[in-house]
Amino acid sequence: MKLQRSGFVAGIALTASIALTACGSDNVPTAEGGSSAAPGSCISGSLTAQGSTAQKNAMDEWIKAYQGQCADSKVDYQGTGSGAGIEAFIAGTADFAGSDSALKEDEQPLADAKCVGGKALNLPMVIGPIAVVYNVEGVDGLQLSPSLLAKIFDGKITKWNDAAIAAENSGAKLPDANIETVHRADESGTTDNFTKYLSKTAEADWSHSNGKAWKAPGGTGASKSDGVATKVKSTPNTISYVELSFAENSDLQTAKIKNGAGEYAELSGESAGKTFENAEVKGTDGDLALSLDYATTTAGAYPIVLVTYEIACSKGSTKAKEVQAFLKYTASAEGQKALGELGYAPLPETLRAKVEASVAAIA
Incomplete structure (x- = not known):
């Protein structure tokens, strides 16, 4: 959707x-x-x-x-x-x-x-919600749990019609096609936040630490947010992560993500804000570094969000x-x-x- x-x-x-x-x-x-x-x-x-x-x-x-x-x-x-x-x-x-x-x-x-x-x-x-964007013909409203998302980006699930994807998307016409993951080629805080989300919510299935540089094997790198969006837009059967504004500007499909309450939450201002409500300030003396609860159990919360800072x-x-x-x-x-x-x-x-x-x- x-x-x-x-x-x-x-x-x-x-x-x-x-x-x-x-x-x-x-x-x-x-x-x-x-x-x-x-x-x-x-x-x-x-x-x-x-x-x-x-x-x-x-x-x-x-x-x-x-x-x-x-x-x-x-x-x-x-x-x-x-x-x-x-x-x-x-x-x-x-x-x-x-x-x-x-x-x-x-x-x-x-x-x-x-x-x-x-x-x-x-x-x-x-506040910049991170959209999981994809380009799969005929598949609308893709639903993904943290575990499934981690396995896809770690190269453990490689086909769109894999039984695990089908189990979370009843009735979807999933193609017998290889999944091409796209990640940031340059160091990026978006990558840091996305992999931090995977580390916090799918520890058993994500075998890499978080960081600005992409660490998982395989996939295709693209420079900067607009490069990621362009790659997904132009390449069938791709999936990636990008800030909402770039997903909107490129008219990309966005997946629903399963939150800590067990719901597949659609990305919206309300759902992203519900996750952000749980952020805690961990800095002192004017420093306002935040700690986010990616596994929030707040009903309706979309859990993959980032905050951009001015240093x-x-x-x-x-x-x-x-x-x-x-x-x-x-x-x-x-x-x-x-x-x-x-x-x-x-x-x-x-x-x-x-x-x-x-x-x-x-x-």
Whole structure:
């Protein structure tokens, strides 16, 4: 079943107690094609950033609206992948980075070293549901359990008409065709989150640890999210994982995923938000790294979600004021409101307020 964007937006309004209010006197005319522009004062200058492709569409929208208000402010964000973004931040060639995963233990001290007298913060900014997409003629509403999904991507199930797939899809006309799995060829936080989901929910069937680099044998690699979507769209009998916005843009079929409550949940704003409601903040002192419950037993929850972070210095960056001004907009109610039309979900209001407070403390 293909997800309709209007249903996604409607679902967002029903979940996670999202309160999106106007910003009063801070409102200014809307940038062409975007949301109303950034609240607060503009800071002249330029920013260079890169990283997560999962949030690239959100960044493009934010930058257009922000620069629509702040004519003397320039933001250049390149979707190079989460791993490349973090490397650029550590190397000092990115003023902030986008990542689909919080900094790892070995990355944190290297990133902190770039923040004179401060530390590198993980600031959740975008909720991006991960769709399991497929291209199998005549098969609508494919249903997959975590175990079945793990076996497919680990090369243990290789035919679409395998008895295990048929057992979870009664009545489906499954072809006698080889399954071609597609994964990210570049290091990606989307891969990290997808394999983390498999590690947490199908430990007996997934024999690899999670990570930004794909570790399972076989399959076909494609670069970045748009490359994955293009490969699946153009190649029969493929299956992969990609952020919802890219699945929608390419009009790809999305599978229903069995959750901890035993239901095959269809991907929607409401179902993704139900999983996100259980996220816990594990960071301290302004760091907002989150812990997600991929095995949530919440009824109706779609369990494969990711959160994209902006990695920025709490203080000590030579571009601190410019970074703060831009992230004030992305974390604002108006900035978050823009996400619903792009295949993302706005942050729940309680978390959004925490992100806003962390950004306000950047010095």
